[in-house]
Structure formats: structure tokens, C-alpha cells
Amino acid sequence: MQRNADGAYVFYSEDGQTVSIQCAECRYSRTVPIESLRDLGRFFTVGCRCGERFTATVEFRRHFRKKVDLDGTYRNPETGEDDDIVVEDLSQSGIRFATVAPHSLQPGMVVKVRFTLDTPKRPVKQRTVEVRKTEGLHVSGRFVGAPERDSDIGFYLMP
Incomplete structure (x- = not known):
């Protein structure tokens, strides 16, 4: 709670x-x-x-969402290069992140993200994300093609 x-x-x-x-x-x-x-x-x-x-x-979410502060990158669809992000919250099925520089991401676009959990094992997670919402530098999306449950993320999300 x-x-x-x-x-x-x-x-x-x-x-x-x-x-x-x-x-x-x-x-x-x-x-x-x-x-x-x-x-x-x-x-x-x-x-x-x-x-x-x-x-x-x-x-009314399917999964618990936790506020986090994790470094990561996303593959910029315009340049094909990786740009830095800060993951702001995370769940088993989605993510919210802030880009460091202005972006042109729009709802419906699909991007690749990569971030490292700050647990002792420090697992690196790579996910395909469908952008659902953008507000300035902030981007919210849901994971596409990811496993229903990820034990590393599940452990990380425990209270």
C-alpha cells in the first residue's frame, strides 16, 4: 500500500x-x-x-507502477542513434521516461528502450515500447512483445 x-x-x-x-x-x-x-x-x-x-x-492499471530514477537510452527513429533517457516509472507492462533532449516521438510510434535496474544484479532490460502519450520531454508507453512477467522487474517492483 x-x-x-x-x-x-x-x-x-x-x-x-x-x-x-x-x-x-x-x-x-x-x-x-x-x-x-x-x-x-x-x-x-x-x-x-x-x-x-x-x-x-x-x-485502473493491470500492473503496479513504481516511481523510479533509472538511466537508459532509446533508439531515436529519426537518426537511428541512441539518445539518453531517465526512466521515471516502471511496471510489468509499461514505462514512463523523460528524454534529455527534445524529441519528435508521437503516440503510435514504436521505439526500442534500454535501461539498467538498480538492484545488486544490475540487469539490463531491453524493451520495444509503443508510445501512448507525450508531454514535453516525458513519454509514456506500453511494452510490445515483452514477456507477461519478468522476474527481474517483478522483484524490483516489490514494495
Whole structure:
């Protein structure tokens, strides 16, 4: 269980139908249908049976996404050269990175990225990424053709 920048506890819906919400105080957990939360807005207050009240939000991602600060490169489709990036967050199925220099990446483009996890083994990961969104120097995308589960990334993403 983690908090976001707004101080709300973030819970993930892996199936898109339900979400398990756990109290930070007593660890009591209950599973609720997503439909019951849709009208509450992005942030909502949860009242636990122990009396604890906290702000929560639900992410509708298939995989947990972790904020990171990893060096890497991407293959620039215009020049064919590798340009530096900083990986900002990572999941089993996607990535968000910032380019060091302005880029011309657009949603729908496919690029190769390479980054090193900062674990003791320091595994180098190479992935093909379909660009989904760009904001200035920031690029978000999903992995294409990658294994469903990667043990190095899975270990790295553990809380």
C-alpha cells in the first residue's frame, strides 16, 4: 500500500471489476465493486470498521507502477542513434521516461528502450515500447512483445 503525492492511499484494480481496499491502521481488507466507486470522484474517503478514516484513490492499471530514477537510452527513429533517457516509472507492462533532449516521438510510434535496474544484479532490460502519450520531454508507453512477467522487474517492483 502506498500513498501518492496528494497523500491518498492508492489501490489497484487488476481485473477492472473489483478493488481490494485495505486499512492502513488495522489492515482489515474488503473487496468492493468498481461500479460502487465510479460516482465518488478521483479521491474518496474510506471509513474502516476500526474507526480509521483515510483518503483513497483507485488506479485502473493491470500492473503496479513504481516511481523510479533509472538511466537508459532509446533508439531515436529519426537518426537511428541512441539518445539518453531517465526512466521515471516502471511496471510489468509499461514505462514512463523523460528524454534529455527534445524529441519528435508521437503516440503510435514504436521505439526500442534500454535501461539498467538498480538492484545488486544490475540487469539490463531491453524493451520495444509503443508510445501512448507525450508531454514535453516525458513519454509514456506500453511494452510490445515483452514477456507477461519478468522476474527481474517483478522483484524490483516489490514494495
